[in-house]
Amino acid sequence: MIIPIHPRLTDNELRELEEITLEFGVRIQPIHGNERSIYAILGDETSQDLINRIEGLAFVERVDRIQAPYKLMSRESKLSSHRVKVGDKILPGDFCVIAGHCTIDPKQKAMFLETAFAVKEAGADMIRGGVWKPRTSPHSFQGDAKSLEILVEARERTGLPINTEVMDFEQLKLCVDAKVDCLQIGARSALNYRLLQQVGELTKNTQTRVLLKRSMHMGPVSEFILAAEYIVAQGNPNVMLCPRGTVPTIEGFRNSPDESITLLLKERTWAPVVVDPSHSVGKAVYVPNACLAAAGYGADGILVETHCQPKKGMGDDPKQAVTPDVLAQIVKDTREIHGFAKHYAPKATAS
Numbered sequence: 001m002i003i004p005i006h007p008r009l010t011d012n013e014l015r016e017l018e019e020i021t022l023e024f025g026v027r028i029q030p031i032h033g034n035e036r037s038i039y040a041i042l043g044d045e046t047s048q049d050l051i052n053r054i055e056g057l058a059f060v061e062r063v064d065r066i067q068a069p070y071k072l073m074s075r076e077s078k079l080s081s082h083r084v085k086v087g088d089k090i091l092p093g094d095f096c097v098i099a100g101h102c103t104i105d106p107k108q109k110a111m112f113l114e115t116a117f118a119v120k121e122a123g124a125d126m127i128r129g130g131v132w133k134p135r136t137s138p139h140s141f142q143g144d145a146k147s148l149e150i151l152v153e154a155r156e157r158t159g160l161p162i163n164t165e166v167m168d169f170e171q172l173k174l175c176v177d178a179k180v181d182c183l184q185i186g187a188r189s190a191l192n193y194r195l196l197q198q199v200g201e202l203t204k205n206t207q208t209r210v211l212l213k214r215s216m217h218m219g220p221v222s223e224f225i226l227a228a229e230y231i232v233a234q235g236n237p238n239v240m241l242c243p244r245g246t247v248p249t250i251e252g253f254r255n256s257p258d259e260s261i262t263l264l265l266k267e268r269t270w271a272p273v274v275v276d277p278s279h280s281v282g283k284a285v286y287v288p289n290a291c292l293a294a295a296g297y298g299a300d301g302i303l304v305e306t307h308c309q310p311k312k313g314m315g316d317d318p319k320q321a322v323t324p325d326v327l328a329q330i331v332k333d334t335r336e337i338h339g340f341a342k343h344y345a346p347k348a349t350a351s
């Protein structure tokens with residue numbers, strides 16, 4: 001819907017507008033009200049180039065889109081009945097829990113395996129463990145490819161699928177070769193469109209899941225959904241959207257908690273939403289409540305950094321990892337809340 005800056009377009013303005021829309025194979029239908037006229041776009045209005053050209057006209061105030069800019073991720077898409085499997089859970093529908101260390105210490109294999117068994121016992125469906133880590137300082141521990149073997153061993157020993165973050169093509173290749181079940185795209189990489197395409201290309205027509213974190217710098221929800229569209233467009237629809245907090249504005253929390261955007265994501269897309277309360281609030285004592293909130297907002301799962309001995313952990317673990325006994329309670333409570341949230345599931349909206 002095109003809203004002009006003055007009440008009605010002149011004949012010349014309308015002609016100029018129609019010349020553009022003709023190029024894109026769509027038509028303009030004027031709708032004349034008593035005070036103002038608006039101009040509907042008839043046809044496919046998903047092209048960003050079309051919208052940019054119209055919004056570039058001096059006599060246009062704005063374009064309100066009815067159709068979403070994402071084609072594959074939309075609830076109207078043919079993929080809307082697609083389901084993503086995490087262990088024996090099927091999303092959306094079931095509730096899944098991904099848990100484990102922020103960072104695997106390559107010198108402490110036994111400790112990671114202990115956590116892996118403990119999170120399984122607590123009810124987790126997938127084990128996480130950071131092999132390579134995006135650290136703010138180049139002098140901090142950056143991870144170690146050896147930890148990938150430890151993660152794979154944890155899968156063999158527990159029988160649970162595994163998740164780890166990849167930040168570049170080389171890491172992606174190693175993880176695809178090791179048949180890592182779920183590739184995590186971290187908040188810092190979520191705007192790396194080429195990496196998103198490469199993940200999609202290398203995992204197309206496979207069962208590999210992709211857990212896409214929301215970048216702390218993303219604004220509108222559509223920006224997040226379009227990032228997922230990059231992966232799906234290459235042929236892998238097994239994407240899970242993971243809000244994890246945006247740029248911090250609330251003193252006391254590591255990031256600005258954004259569990260609530262689950263509602264908006266679920267209105268607009270079919271993709272499962274797996275919230276990461278650990279990085280959003282950033283402190284172990286706050287994590288359980290944030291998990292309950294995520295389930296209350298209708299999330300399909302949560303990612304919880306968990307460590308059998310947080311004080312001995314690396315990366316985020318000493319600050320934000322919960323212990324397996326706390327995880328067990330979270331699993332129990334969130335599963336119950338997930339059931340309640342189903343009573344209020346959002347209806348589809350397009351934009």
Ligand code: PEP
Binds near residue numbers: 102130134186187213
């Ligand atoms: C993590 O999961 O440990 C991590 C680094 O997450 P994020 O990309 O959300 O900061």
Ligand code: MN
Binds near residue numbers: 102315316
């Ligand atoms: Mn972490």
